[in-house]
Amino acid sequence: MNLKLLLLGASLLFPVAFAVGGAQPPPSTSTDLAASLRSVARSVSDDLRTLEPIVQLAKDARLVLIGEGTHGTHEFYRTRxxxxxxxxxxxxxxxxxxxGDWPDAQRVNRFVRLEGADTTPEQALSNFTRFPRWLWRNTxxxxxxxxxxxxxxxxAxxxxxxxxxxxxxxxxxxxxxxxxxxxxxxxxSAERARARYACLALIGTPLQDDPGTPETSNGASCTRNAADVFADVLRLTAQRRxxxxxxxxxxxxxEQNARIVKNAVAYERAALDVFGASSSWNVRDSHMFETLEAIRAHLGATSKIVVWAHNSHLGDARATEMGRSGEHNVGxxxxxxxxxxxxxxxxxxHTGTVTAAEEWDGPPRTMQIRPSLESSYERxxxxxGLARFMLESKRAPLALRQERLxxxxxxxxLPATERLSHYFSVNLPAQFDVVVHFDVTRALEPLDSAGR
Known part of the structure; x- marks a missing residue:
């Protein structure tokens, strides 16, 4: 894997640098705390009516952010x-x-809104072709x-x-x-945008056509070019509306595609700025939040939205090592x-199987999840002793607010580097309003058995 792929993939793998260190809760209190949790946790079963407390908490919210502890667990996806x-x-x-990416999801959007040419969900999901395809092309x-x-x-x-x-x-x-x-x-306007976008070829991203001769080879100038196209688009769309x-x-x-180009240029520059202070993670999550705000503006001030993403994006970063390291997120x-x-x-x-890749850009595998570490919330x-339960943070015992992994x-x-690659310290009741725990889970089923 070259450096660029490693950097671009880091935010999907997980920012492993934040996994070093972390709180070590006093082991003598763990048994008592587990007993306290049993008294306040709400059991969850295959009867989806047991999720009613979450529905009641969510029904009046403007944004409901529903995460996932892995990118490949059936129970997380199904419950969500x-x-x-x-x-x-x-x-x-x-x-x-x-x-997921905007253009790929737009094909699905046209399908669910009874527009476009697709006649089946599988066809509508066909644009999700890049790694990791199974995130959204699954049963x-x-x-x-x-x-x-x-x-x-x-x-209507x-x-x-x-x-x-x-x-x-x-x-x-x-x-x-x-x-x-x-x-x-x-x-x-299209010709001006084409000329301004010509510099994007210098980033190294395949552009699928002849972009023309770049007006500039300077990264800052290319960033301004993308921002200028976005500004022109906003002026034009305001007139056309x-x-x-x-x-x-x-x-x-x-508008949204122009926003993506603008922010993707900033992301690429941050990702390749190995020794700089910029954070590609922050650029990406800022873009996702900006997109949510744009969608709400598009749908109307009273609109209500459900968001699907990884826990690391949707739990409040201020309650985690990430936040202390200067990272923010959508949550x-x-x-x-x-x-x-x-x-x-x-x-x-706690354990089970997961759909994941062993290496970047590799095929999905059904992998065994190691039992969670002793000092973790999962353990x-x-x-x-509860197989499945939900816990509202406001009902959590005070001792649960002591940081754990x-x-x-x-x-x-990456089981061989489990602690370094997949754990970080958090204050879970401050990170989420509700946590749903499945002690043993099974792997998500991709639509493409041999696909990336």
């Missing part, structure tokens, strides 16, 4: 999907936003996408729930979309902006 169905069907949530997401389309069939177009992506790894595709969409609106024949969704699609930014109008839900497991939850498995699972 079932919670989301309740919020969409019973409480009118307007959008599901995933830790749980397939079934949810099919359900969402069937639910939207019964609704203005009341249909949307499906968006909030990540920024789609620079080549988003650049092409900007040029294509601009070309349908204003050819002069005043027209009766304007498609609000198409104009928003253009922190959402809480700072919305306060009690946000609900943060995390998932944990404490295992020690309660928490496990985070991304697209790679």
């Amino acid at each position: 999907a079932e919670l989301t169905k309740r919020l969409v069907q019973e409480y009118g949530f307007d959008a599901v936003v995933i830790e 749980v997401v397939r079934d949810f996408v099919g359900w969402l389309r069937a639910t939207n069939v019964t609704r 177009s203005s009341d249909r729930t949307s499906f968006y992506g909030m990540d920024l790894y789609s620079l080549p595709a988003s650049r092409l979309e900007v040029l294509r969409l601009l070309g349908t609106l204003d050819t002069a 005043a027209r009766l024949d304007a498609s609000r969704e198409a104009l928003f699609d253009l 922190q930014l959402v809480r700072q902006r919305y306060g009690a109008g946000a609900l943060l839900v995390g998932f944990t497991t 404490l939850f295992h020690d309660t 928490e496990r985070a498995i991304g697209v790679q699972y």
Whole structure:
């Protein structure tokens, strides 16, 4: 793996630098604490009605952030999907936003909103081709996408729930979309954007066509070029929205792709700035939060959104080692902006199997998860003897706020370096409003058995 791939992949694997050190809770209190947890935890079963307390906490929130302790656990994905169905069907949530690329999710969005040419969920998910494909091309997401389309069939177009992506790894595709969409609106603007975007070829990202001769080879100038295109797009879309024949969704699609190019350039520069002070993690999570804000503005001030992403993005970073190291994330930014109008839900497991890769860009494998470490929240939850439960942070024993380790498995699972690669210190009750623990879990089932 070259340096660039290592850096670009770090935020999906997990920022391993934060896993060093960490709190060591007094072992003498663990038995008593496990007993205290048993008295306040709520049992969760296959009967999804046992999730009702979470639904009641979430129904009035503006943003409900539902995480995952791994990128490949069936129970996390299934429970998240079932919670989301309740919020969409019973409480009118307007959008599901995933830790996925915008252009890929837009194909799904057209499908669930009864637009576009796709006739099956599998077809709608076909744009998710880059590693790690199984994150969104899996049986749980397939079934949810099919359900969402069937639910939207019964609704007026203005009341249909949307499906968006909030990540920024789609620079080549988003650049092409900007040029294509601009070309349908204003050819002069499209030509100016093409000239300004020519410098993107110098980043090393394949652009799928001839980008032209760059006006500049300077990174700062290229960043300004991308920002200038975004500003031009915003001016143009503001003018076009005043027209009766304007498609609000198409104009928003253009804006978002231009936003992605702008922020992806900043991300690439930060990722390659090995000795600099910039943080590609912060650029990425700031972009995801910016995207959430743009979606809410697009849908309306009273809109309600469910967000699907990894725990490391959705738990409040201020309660973790990440925050102490200068990193922020979506969960922190959402809480700072919305306060009690946000609900943060995390998932944990003690052991089982997981779908993950052994190396970057490798195929998905069903891998055995090692039992959690002694000094972790997962081991404490295992020690309660409860197979599955939910815990509201406001009901948690005070001693649970003493920092412990928490496990985070991304697209790679590296058992040989388990402690260094997959654990970091957190104050879990401050990190999430609700935690759902499954003691033994099974691997997520990809749609592409041999795909990356």
